[in-house]
Amino acid sequence: MAIFPGRWVTILANLLVPVGILTFSTGFFPYKPLLPGLAIFDESDADVSPVFDKVIFMVVDALRSDFVYANESGFLFTQSLIRAGAVLPFTAHAGSPTVTMPRLKAMTTGSVPSFLDVILNIAESDTTSTLAYQDTWLAQLKARGDRLVMYGDDTWLKLFPGMFERSDGTTSFFVSDFVEVDQNVTRHIPTELAESDWSALVMHYLGLDHIGHKAGPRSPFMPSKQQEMDAVVKAIYTAMQQEPHLQSTLFVLCGDHGMNDAGNHGGSSAGETSPALLFVSPKFEVLGNTLESPVEASDDFQYYRSVEQADITPTLAGLLGLPIPLNSLGVFIPEFLNMWDSGSHKLDILHRNAQQLLNTVKATFPGVSFDPEDIASSCSSGAVSGIEGAQCAWFQIHQLSRKTSAEDAFAIVGPAFQRFSQIAQDVMSSTASDYNVSRLGLGLLITGIAALIVFPAVCQECAQSTYTGGFLALLVVGYGSMMFASSYVEEEQQFWYWICSGWIFYLHIKMTRSRRTRRSAFNWSSIATLGLIMSQRILRRWNQTGQKFTAEPDIARNFLPSHPLFLWVLVILTYVDSGRGLFLSLPTAFPRVVVLVLPALAFMFKINFVANDSPELLADSVLSWLEKSLKIVPLVSQARLVFGGIVCCIVLAIAMSSRSKTAPASNKLVHEALNLFLMTQSRATNIPVFLVFRIQALILIPMDLTGLEVTIVTLMMQYMTFFAFGGSNAISSVDLSSAYNGVGSYSVVMVGILTFVSNWAGPIWWVSMGHLLRSHEAVGSHNPAALLTFHTAMSLVSVMAACTALRTHLFIWTVFSPKYLYSIAWATANHVLVNLLGGVGLPALRKRP
């Protein structure tokens, strides 16, 4: 076999993969033209007097509609306001992705944020996601010379730098904090309500979302938190009634998104997309909108009337007398039209809304004419939707307004304006997904070529063993075809569990056939595979993930928290095992005892972290006493100490390997250091998984697998353990809890690396293990790079093909796009960086000299 051409082909393929990803992404994630600048009133705009001059905008993170409206709600005062008619309640539809930042963008700009905002939400960089240069109702207020104040989630401060006169941002490092994050907001309310200099008071409460993440919507903390929020509503409403300077204030209470039954969000289930939206003011009582409240809980979470979240922007603009922000796709909520007495004012509001929407439509479709003369002929077809529908609706407005007199204009032209606005909103929301199909095809082609050029090398590998090759084919074809079914994408873990048990069965057959084991220890081989499949079965149940069975009880979220003693015994065992591993991997000449300090430090850090992140796991055991005595050292320094020690170990390992023939020993030391690092980056309830890994490794090492089999085992274990750690193909399952370990001030690179490591801990461990297993094996000619590249390229090709073929599918933004983002992470971070550079490249380099 010609080694050099093969190697170059693999390198070329791995260069092609990122190129393919880039090409595909530019076609897949659409760039939407944004109108720059701030909207101003036209000369022609009639002067409509504003209904309100101030706004209190209170966001309660993850305030699902039923938390306010349903029978079991704690919002008793708010419900009494609904009955009194002082509230106009809605269910606001929050589009996917249902995470905070894109939702805030939707509520302030009125636009539909692009999918890329999700990534930006995770990598909350300070500059890229800012709305400082976009038109929002806050910018409009600011431009008018008004003052704004803000308390709560500091996402607002990142989105609107320099916007607020006074502010106090809260960060959410620990979701276990239910109390302080909210007290930090509430304590400012009395003083701000007494002040009269602001015209917008923004509050963003995080506690309810934290409770959801921690314990779900049915948590015992939920009712008291709702009552606490209700008390805030009561305090504000009372002030609005009593304080003279708040007489003309609009109070908006809303959630940015909802939550699913597990208390998470990011996807598009009914619970996640249905936050509550309430407009509160004593002035609304004149409308006579007294509604029944509370109401029966419903499964679809739709209470009262459903509106779009983007509709908040034009409605606020109309009520506050502001120009509608340029890029808004919202439709004025018609219930508020009756706040004006004169029909011409009402019509003006609708006219402004329609005109502004027409401008955005024109900017997006520069080739489409809205000139009445041009449309007249083409409108005979009677299209009711799409861009033609918008044209026709505009033409109708034109026709009607010419015919009718000024008095009854609102009654006749008003509905036509509303109809146009509605169609324009639909058209514009769907153009957010306007794909560049040729780019998609090109990206697919490039990635396909990458897969094709490594294919001969893979065939050559598989020719050694027909059944292994067949199994690999089953894996690649099965995985690829799975990507076209949304439920298989959501339940990807099932595939890996399934194929992994099949592979262990294969190993079992192989073991019983092997001459050596058959003669000497028939029983040992059966026990070995039994041990493997049992440990695999335990991992499978460690974290229930996916969509369908995610709420079922599992080990990490149900069993261990209710048996803390068992959990901590396992965790301590894992740390002891890690210390043992480190100790044994050092040369005897070295003062080996010193290294035991490292796992002890790491354990201390973990206890302190758990005390902050999930104190319920510690309860009041001996460990909590230990934690209290250690509190003096800040968490960041503790983490840095551990990371420093791990770096020292790796430096030592490199020194050892350059010294002499102790390559296997140095590899072992690197593996042990990595093991400890990954434990530090994992949740406490996942730490015992590393003990299970150790057992699996102990079983696999004496099996004498061939190079090809090692590669397949580690490939499968990488994917399987990713899901066993609780990962899934949903954005909401990204675990950010360990992303800030040892990070003092925010840094995209550091937080990015730590986030990747804490979510891909299992895969990274198995790459390292694969490296150790390979050093055991006798056959040295095997090069795993080609096979790994082939699998990566093939899975990318299938995901890309699925995204291209199903680009009009209902679930494209909720299932397939997140999967594509995950595939990018798998292909670039896990495959290129970890697998190739870490697992294959470094050892190859070391062998050279």
Next chain:
Amino acid sequence: MASHSHVSSINQAGSPSQAFVEKSSAPPINILPSKLAQAYSYAHPILLLTLCAARFEALVADPVQELLADLPWLALLQLFYVLLCLPPAASPSADSSPASDAKAARSRSGKPGYRRKNSGKNVWAAVWAKLMPACLSLGLTFLATPIIAALLVMFGAPLTTHNYETVLCAAHMALLSASQLAYVHGVDGSVWKEVWGIARPADTVWGSALGTGLGAWFGAIPIPLDWDRPWQAFPITILVGAYIGYALGTLLSRTPLLYGKRIQFSSESEEEDEKKTN
């Protein structure tokens, strides 16, 4: 499982795999030569599949009740099938088809385990010779049930819930697979060792057993789909997969293409090397 690729792999490796076949292992089994046995052996898997289809709705409605109620009937059907179509464990090789006669006789000569001379004239002895393995078969099937249940759990069946379903599913699978193996091979240790190592040569008995297992494995595929159909509940697809696998296995492994072949690894040359060095 054994396929063309296997054949070619033997050729490539210069037929070292023959050395791998254990001398003491039982040869592949044939259906008894009588016309009735031959005819029914084809009808039986189709009959089982038809019954499975007929009772499908009841199975979806109440899996535990239905599986339990079907169990005695399935046992009777399987018993009838093995008594009519298969050679019992103790029978002399003359019972198997003439084609493999000589080979069978040779390889069985040294076979340990349950053996008994059958005069062939005494009717009672003949009945006894069949009844005894039949009882043994049922007994072993009973023993196989917990093993299969444990394997089902290992392969992902729920452990904390659905226990009745798992055990009953295992009982059905045991009746499909183990009952025939036990009737034909009795307590022959070398055969069961081969079964454990998936090393039996393909025949209708082993094919049906392997097919049952593989069918159950593939039966898990529709469960994660979000179709929200009641039949996606735990034991149903697995069990239907097992029945289909049984039927395919028993019919396909009789064909000349597969008959007598074993699942083999083409990297057996490695093992040969080991053997030489030892």
